[in-house]
Amino acid sequence: MSEIKEFSFQDVAEHNTKKDCFLVVHDKVYDCSKFIDEHPGGEEVILDVAGQDASEAFEDVGHSDEARESLDELLVGTLKRQPGDPAPKATPATKTANSGNADSTGLGIGLYGVVLIGGIIGYVGYQYLQNQQQQQSA
Numbered sequence: 782m783s784e785i786k787e788f789s790f791q792d793v794a795e796h797n798t799k800k801d802c803f804l805v806v807h808d809k810v811y812d813c814s815k816f817i818d819e820h821p822g823g824e825e826v827i828l829d830v831a832g833q834d835a836s837e838a839f840e841d842v843g844h845s846d847e848a849r850e851s852l853d854e855l856l857v858g859t860l861k862r863q864p865g866d867p868a869p870k871a872t873p874a875t876k877t878a879n880s881g882n883a884d885s886t887g888l889g890i891g892l893y894g895v896v897l898i899g900g901i902i903g904y905v906g907y908q909y910l911q912n913q914q915q916q917q918s919a
């Protein structure tokens with residue numbers, strides 16, 4: 782086993798070929814050079830993220846616990862983040878904030894509106910009926 786080192790983003794980015802392939806998953810650096818041929822999901826997907834932060838890609842697939850365990854065997858170091866480096870990709874901040882949240886907030890307000898108006902109509906209608914009944918019985 783090679784010792785655990787600290788890598789900068791630049792260091793990792795240099796390992797972006799099939800024979801020399803590093804990946805970052807949750808700020809840990811993995812050497813996939815030997816594993817790439819064995820990967821059940823194929824070598825293409827690994828090569829796509831070679832030398833990069835693959836946290837999002839890795840999580841999107843919903844890898845099994847077994848897959849996570851095989852990560853341990855490939856560990857070569859940790860990622861040392863520096864100012865100006867891309868933000869961690871695993872945090873759902875950017876993607877969801879831009880598209881998902883904005884839309885769902887719009888929909889949320891719309892739904893509130895519908896529920897509120899429905900409630901008011903229901904309340905007024907109920908009052909009206911009650912009044913009518915009172916008038917009839919009087």
Ligand code: HEM
Nearest residue numbers: 813821822826827830835838839842844845847848851852
């Ligand atoms: C070093 C990191 C990785 C390891 C150790 C790993 C390991 C595995 C393992 C063991 C499986 C079999 C299914 C399972 O147990 O979940 C698998 C499937 C798969 N992996 Fe990975 N994987 C890695 C990175 C990636 C990345 C970065 C992607 C990019 C999208 C990816 C895409 C897939 C896909 C699509 C499958 C499904 C294959 C299928 O069900 O036909 N993997 N991986």
